[in-house]
Amino acid sequence: MEPPLAETTADAGLRPGEIGVLARDVPVATLFLTFAKISARSWGGGSGTIYTMNQELVRRGWITPGQFALDFGLSRLVPGINLIAIAVMTGYRLGGLLGALAATAGFMLPASAITVILTIGFSQFTTHPIGNAAVKGVVPVTAALTFALAADNAIGVLPRRERRTMALMLLYALAAFAASAIVHLSVVFVIVGGGLVGAFLFRPEKEEVGP
């Protein structure tokens, strides 16, 4: 599958580090197939999936990494599984309501089918020591994928030309890490807090067009 060129540029003149949607009116079938491919290829219970989604959507020229970071944050404010919410939002931004349905269906189908097959075969697999050893080797890779995505999103979100704002945002990201990893504060507080702090302290210096 060749990545289709963005036919209409939704936010013209975006540089890679900025937040925005680059394509519009992506065909429903393309959305379905792209999300089905992400769904079938990203093993590891979700972390590999976030990484693969970001990589695939950015590589196709559909969104910027900054947009992905924003959608990831917004998705955590929606009930249910946030990765599905990212598929809904991306599908909706690129292809309207039908696009959202196609992206979600594509995203759910292969993974759900594989889950059912695994459920049927699982007891045989993990009671076997080799299967068990394979599962344990996957866990550290899953952690690495999550850290790599955090680094990629940091590059996508931080405004390099606004030094003071960049330093403040980095500080907030560190605080968010501590609040979630150490204090176990609810992610909703962290995200809403980030939005509130950002509305006052992270404003762009010049007038800028958002997504």
Add this chain to the structure above:
Amino acid sequence: MTIPEILLVFLKASFLSSGGLQALPILQDELIVQRNVLDYGAFATAVAIGRITPGPNGLFVITIGYYLAGLAGAIAGIVALSIPPFLAIGLVHAHRRIAHRRWVAGLTRGIGASSVGLLAALGYSFTAPLAAQPASLVILAVALGILLVTKSDALPLLVGGAAAGVALYLIGVPLA
């Protein structure tokens, strides 16, 4: 349990949780404590399967559905997981309408910065249980190095991790 009952329990868990694993305590209360239709062993297996499967996180609900009512229960799980995320469309509209204002651009950046910290925290939560196992940390470091330098796909690294786990087991250094 009938399929509509299963669907309702799953929808409740899906609407009242965010991010996948939060549905777990709700389902545990409904299915183990209240109705006594599953045991903790089944839940543990479901979560383990959910950590391997491709696609979105939280697919352990599909496995639980399968344990409750076979394929129809699994489909109830798929349906229940797919509905609540559509509320995100409202959020996209609300955000788009006001996105051009400077304070909203700042708010957007704040949400992005939160995401960076939350993702790192997620990585940390996967890493902390591995701390006692140097071999696991080596796999993590090698995988992270490859990812940062080459922007590799996830799949070859996941296969590599599984292969490393098997190899270590065969030479007598099993991962914890």
